[in-house]
Each structure stands twice: as C-alpha cells, then as structure tokens.
Amino acid sequence: MGTEVVLSSPTGDSLLENGVRHCVDDICVPVKLFYGHVLDLAERCDVLFVSRLVSVEKAEVATYTCPKLIGLPDMVKSSIEGIPRMVEFVVDLQEHSIRSSAKRLATALGVPQPRVRSSLAEAELVQAAYDEKLLAGVEPEEAMRQVLGNGNGTGNGGKDSSARKPGAGRARKPDIKIALVGHEYLIHDHYISHNLPAKLKRFGADVTYMTQVPIEVIESELARYPGISWSYEKELLGAASHFLGRSDIDGVIIVMGFACGPDSIISEIITREVVTEASPPLTTLVLDEHTGEAGVDTRVEAFVDLIRRSRNRS
Numbered sequence: 001m002g003t004e005v006v007l008s009s010p011t012g013d014s015l016l017e018n019g020v021r022h023c024v025d026d027i028c029v030p031v032k033l034f035y036g037h038v039l040d041l042a043e044r045c046d047v048l049f050v051s052r053l054v055s056v057e058k059a060e061v062a063t064y065t066c067p068k069l070i071g072l073p074d075m076v077k078s079s080i081e082g083i084p085r086m087v088e089f090v091v092d093l094q095e096h097s098i099r100s101s102a103k104r105l106a107t108a109l110g111v112p113q114p115r116v117r118s119s120l121a122e123a124e125l126v127q128a129a130y131d132e133k134l135l136a137g138v139e140p141e142e143a144m145r146q147v148l149g150n151g152n153g154t155g156n157g158g159k160d161s162s163a164r165k166p167g168a169g170r171a172r173k174p175d176i177k178i179a180l181v182g183h184e185y186l187i188h189d190h191y192i193s194h195n196l197p198a199k200l201k202r203f204g205a206d207v208t209y210m211t212q213v214p215i216e217v218i219e220s221e222l223a224r225y226p227g228i229s230w231s232y233e234k235e236l237l238g239a240a241s242h243f244l245g246r247s248d249i250d251g252v253i254i255v256m257g258f259a260c261g262p263d264s265i266i267s268e269i270i271t272r273e274v275v276t277e278a279s280p281p282l283t284t285l286v287l288d289e290h291t292g293e294a295g296v297d298t299r300v301e302a303f304v305d306l307i308r309r310s311r312n313r314s
C-alpha cells in the first residue's frame with residue numbers, strides 16, 4: 001500500500017526481558033515475546049501494525065484462533081504506554097472477507113481505496129509463493145527472504161547480540177527423522193526455541209515440520225477428532241496424527257509455550273487418543289523464558305538416543 005515497512009529485531013535477551021516486564025505473569029511466553037517486539041518497534045515507526053486473528057477459516061461450525069490472538073491489539077493498547085498509533089488488520093473469515101479488512105486498513109492508513117485491489121492481489125501471490133516454500137520444507141525466515149528478496153523495502157533493527165543465528169554448528173549425517181509439531185512462532189524463533197531445528201540436525205536428525213503437511217491431509221486426519229473449535233490447535237492435532245501414523249518418522253516432538261491453555265489440552269488429546277502402540281516415540285518440550293539451553297540439549301539428546309537405541313534393539 002505504499003508504506004515503508006520496518007520489522008522488529010530478532011528476539012534477544014533485552015527484547016524478551018522488556019516484554020516480560022510489561023506483561024502479566026501468567027500469560028503465555030509467545031505473548032510476552034510479542035510485547036517485546038512491540039516495544040522494540042515503538043520508537044522506530046509512525047504506525048504500529050498489529051493483526052487481530054479471530055477466525056482464519058470459513059467453516060460450517062465456527063472455529064477461532066485463541067483468546068490471546070483475538071485480544072492482542074487491546075492487550076497491547078491497555079498495558080503499554082507511549083506506543084505509536086496502532087492500526088489493526090482483522091482476520092475474521094467467519095464474518096468478513098480479507099478484502100473488506102484490507103479496505104478498512106487502507107482507510108486507517110490514508111491509502112486511496114483503488115490501491116487496495118492491486119495491493120491485495122500482489123499480497124495473495126506472495127502468500128501463495130511463501131506457502132509453497134513452507135510446503136517444500138523451507139524454514140519461514142528463509143522462505144520470506146526467497147519470496148521477498150533482499151531489496152524488499154523492509155528495514156530490520158537486528159542489533160541485539162544475544163539473538164541466536166539459525167543453523168549454528170555443524171550437522172552430522174542424518175540417520176533418523178523427527179517431526180516437530182508446534183506453533184511456528186515458537187519453533188522458528190531461534191531465541192526462545194534455542195535453535196531447536198538446528199540442534200536436532202546437529203544430533204543427526206532430519207527435521208520435518210507441520211507446515212510440510214498439505215492442508216487436505218490435515219483435514220482428513222481431523223475427521224477422526226471432531227469438535228475442536230480452535231483452528232491452530234486443530235492443525236497441531238491433525239499434523240501430529242499424520243506424523244504418528246507414518247512409518248518413515250522415527251520420533252515426534254510437541255513444542256509448547258509455557259502457560260498456553262489450548263496447547264496443554266491438545267497435547268493431552270494427542271497423548272491419550274492419538275498415540276498407539278505402533279506410533280513412533282513422542283515427547284513434549286515446554287519452552288518458557290527461563291528454559292536454559294543446557295536443559296533443551298539434554299532433553300533433545302536423550303530423545304534422539306532413545307530412538308537410536310530402540311531401533312538398534314528391533
């Protein structure tokens with residue numbers, strides 16, 4: 001829509017600490033991170049863009065994202081003082097089309113309405129190209145770089161020296177395959193996940209993400225688990241069910257953010273109702289702001305060892 005875009009810096013110590021300081025204690029760790037990213041941008045932009053994700057699919061039975069994602073703009077506005085004017089992009093496919101949300105956004109930004117059609121068409125092409133990359137196994141950050149290119153007009157602060165680089169360390173030749181199930185904003189935040197995908201590769205695992213599972217496959221898995229009304233949790237459940245039934249997957253890790261209510265329920269459903277005797281080993285990794293790198297290393301190494309030992313025994 002003709003605006004200059006500035007991105008927040010990669011997560012690091014000070015960004016997280018800032019976020020934690022402005023949040024209530026019992027909120028999930030991704031929201032704490034989000035607050036940190038808002039504060040990181042506060043003095044570097046004129047307008048703050050925040051999505052309000054209400055419903056992301058148009059289904060016969062309405063589904064919703066999660067109360068935190070629905071109320072995120074209100075939470076930020078009510079608890080952080082001195083931030084720039086905020087514009088919302090509301091995704092509520094049960095009630096409105098994306099086009100009508102884009103028109104409202106244009107009005108809020110003072111962009112002429114005729115520009116909406118071409119901007120939206122361009123955005124849809126970029127989104128489709130990005131989704132295709134994810135399906136092919138490209139990690140989100142790299143997929144975005146490939147789709148948008150480097151000269152895309154986005155400025156990134158990226159100054160925090162404690163931010164972790166993706167893929168640090170040398171990988172050993174993979175001899176097992178591990179599927180990761182969890183929100184992308186956790187798994188692919190290199191700081192909070194302690195570079196989990198790269199760590200697994202270093203321990204000799206080939207990593208598969210739930211973004212590599214086509215939506216039709218997830219839908220067909222979900223036919224066995226009706227009645228879940230949280231869209232993103234449905235994706236987790238469908239992907240876990242798919243991975244746990246695949247003979248080429250040696251292990252599944254559920255990655256959860258501490259204090260996430262929906263995740264804690266869905267991981268129980270996976271453990272109690274999806275796992276069978278034939279399923280590959282499953283473990284859950286809960287991440288929060290206090291999770292140390294050594295703790296993640298130990299859990300991951302032990303899981304990888306267990307898989308190799310049980311495979312050698314059989």
Ligand code: SF4
Pocket residue numbers: 028029030031066067068069183232257259260261262263
């Ligand atoms: S789904 Fe869970 S982790 Fe994500 S915003 Fe909601 S409560 Fe937080």
